[in-house]
Amino acid sequence: MRADELFTDPALAATVAAATERLPSPTPEARESLRATLDRTERAPTEAQWPPLLETPRQKKDSRYAEPATSHRPVVGPALVLAKRAFRLAFQPFINEVLRKQVEFNEAILDSLALIYEQQRESARTQAAWRREVTERLARLEASRPRTPRRK
Incomplete structure (x- = not known):
């Protein structure tokens, strides 16, 4: 069964709905555990901040404007600076x-990189939460398992 079949086949959707009604009600402990997990993983929306990794490229994304004209030549330097400024x-x-x-492309790439960075952070955060939950479940299962003496 695929998800799109639930939308296109009303009989299948009705069958799934009937099957979910036959499921036993969860215990209050299970409900509270799920509620606590959801509360832990809920995060308030934050202002979009640029990742530190992309801050420098973001400041340089507009390549239309160059640094102020300078010259290291002592005699002809001022004339070169004047010529560069006039040209600009x-x-x-x-x-x-x-x-x-090019500037539009740079902006699009930086936005995409920032989005990928945020998705990666969120994925790592979610994996850590699931890993913690699985570890807790494993510890509870091992604690509830009856101890049997080992044979030699």
């Missing part, structure tokens, strides 16, 4: 247009 001033609209798609 004259051609900045063209530079912006040429790099516009």
Whole structure:
């Protein structure tokens, strides 16, 4: 049985619903355990923060604007700086247009990486919670198991 069959086949959906009604009611301890697990895993939505790993690339995503023009040459340096500034001033609209798609791509990639990073963190958090729950269940099962002497 697949999930889409439940939506397309009303008879199958009715059969599944009838089968769930025949299930025994859970004990109050089981309900409380499930409620505690759900409360532990519930997290309030937080403001979207950029991961520290992506903070530096995020600050550099707009490649249309360069660092201020400088020169290390002592004599011709000021003339080169003036020429660089004049070039930038004259051609900045063209530079912006040429790099516009690159900037959009950079933003999209950074957003995707941030989403992947958050999903990875959430997955690790969920796995840790399930691992803790399985360990607790195993400990309870081992504690309730009758001890039998070992044979030599």
